[in-house]
Amino acid sequence: MTDEQLDKLFLDAAKRYTPPSAPEGAWERFLEKQKEAQLQMGSEDLEVAEQANKRKNIYWITAVRRGQLRIAGILIFCLGCLGLWYVLKENRSDLKQTKKIVIKSPPDLFERPSGNAHWPKDSMGAISRNKEDKNKGKAYFDQHIILYASRPIQGSIMASGLKDMEIEKAGLSIKVHFEDLWKKQVGLRPDGLNVRKDSIYNRLSKAEFLAAKGPTLEGKSKDLKRFQNYRNMANIEKKVEKKQHGKWQLGFLVGPNLTTINGSVGKTAGFNTGLVVQRRIKDSKFSLGSGFVLESMVYKMSPDEFHPGGKNLDIPSLTSVSGKCQMLDIPLNVRYDVVRSKKNNAFVSTGISGLLMTKETYSYNYNKQGQAYQRRVDVSGRGKSLYTVTNLSIGYERKFNRTSIQVEPYIKLPMSTIGYGNLNLGSLGTQISIKHNF
């Protein structure tokens, strides 16, 4: 007898065999056995129950932590808004005081002769004749650098033919008409020296003068040196100003999302939270943006839209499939500021995102002979977890000094399928972000 024949003998006998049904009393004996087993394994069950409780607690802790993350995100956003309001309030109160402050005057550059109304011929400042004006002037000089157009410099401006200029300084737009200014100075003497009779407030500020283009410097070397010192200080100021309003932005974003499957939009909203970073390209209207965004998505679909393992489900009792997933989104976007002003920007943006699916769960909803039941499965890691989407968005950004708030409705279009169910998963929503300039 060969091995095959021997095996066939036993297999055929097993196939022909009709096992006995459960004898009378078998179930009752089983129940007794079950109770004995429960008593014997009482301590093990306790341990298992404790572990189950621990798992439940971990689940609830995780759920609470997930909830805490969202609450933390919303709280940070609200704190950011409060901070903005505070900064804005301070800036408003400061604005009036600093409206005309340009630079503090270095004391050694001004001559303040005491006694008579006299100022040195080539001085860069002027002192009042009378005592009251002198005090006002001193106070004013403490706050401003006033470049009183001395003869050589004034002469240069007039020679250059420059009649007026527009300067943006300290948030103000100033248009200066030189001729008017010269005319306002009473008694333009032939030698070019201006005799100040009226208030000193009509004089050009140093910064305004330094910002003017055209005039070449003439005059004595002493004045030239002072002028150059002023210019150096102004340049330092410019650098400081540039540094204060740099090209980098770092921010925090939150926002709701709605998932789309094969173009149809879901009804349950998910939640996005994350960090964004943006850099302006030189001084253009273009910027590059990236970041890390954690997206939680909720969706529901019919069984024919769900293809686990690439197969179609042929289950008559399956009525729908509900899904939840978490994804890490790393976008790379190019933004163009259609409207760009000091305080407001309106922009359009496009780019791509790489998405990594970190968690995926489904609930299968059945209806069999009128009885509905549900089964939940965690399929994290079982399907394709990496894919790309195309990002399209428009937005509005409101600036408050170095901080800004941005609202950006967006849409993400899938470029492939993803997940256990091989879904065309996209999304649309709004991102609200608070960003800070560096």
Add this chain to the structure above:
Amino acid sequence: MENNLAIILSGCKQGIPAWQKVLYEQYYGFAYTICIRYAPTKEDTTEIINDGFVNVFKGLSNFNFPENENELSPAFMGWLKRIMIHIGINHEKSHARQIAWRKPDLETEKIPSVHLNPLESLAYEELVKLIHKLSPAYRHVFSLFVLDGCSHEEIARITKTSIGTSKSNLLKARRQLRKMIEVIHAEEISKYDR
């Protein structure tokens, strides 16, 4: 049975005794077919079946329901079979001294060696008795390989031996069974010679 299985299992998962009884009675026969190979007596068989069902009801929450309901019955039967096999082997191991090295079963000896049925139609229970005459190692390998359809890798994992040992034990088990069956055949023929 297939149509109700999903509902029965849902009820058992919730711990409802009525549904557990239905499942027990419905699959008792199937479990008996498996457990009889690992238990020398009917009492032992019943004990293994009951131990097996205790584990089934306890571990039902870990059973992965297939998405297609038509695959539920085969999946559940395969899962139940694995539990019964493990319980059967562990039962034998826990009674190893009594089973492996005990004296030949007197009940078995009393059965007349002359069978009225031809060799090809030997009853399953009679063949199982032949299997029980093997040593435990040979018995497990033969049952798992021939009757339960396990591969040598699976057998090695279940019995915690090597693949080579599994193959060697199967060879020896077949040899011994062949001899036993030849003896039976010879006795059958000699009956007519007399």
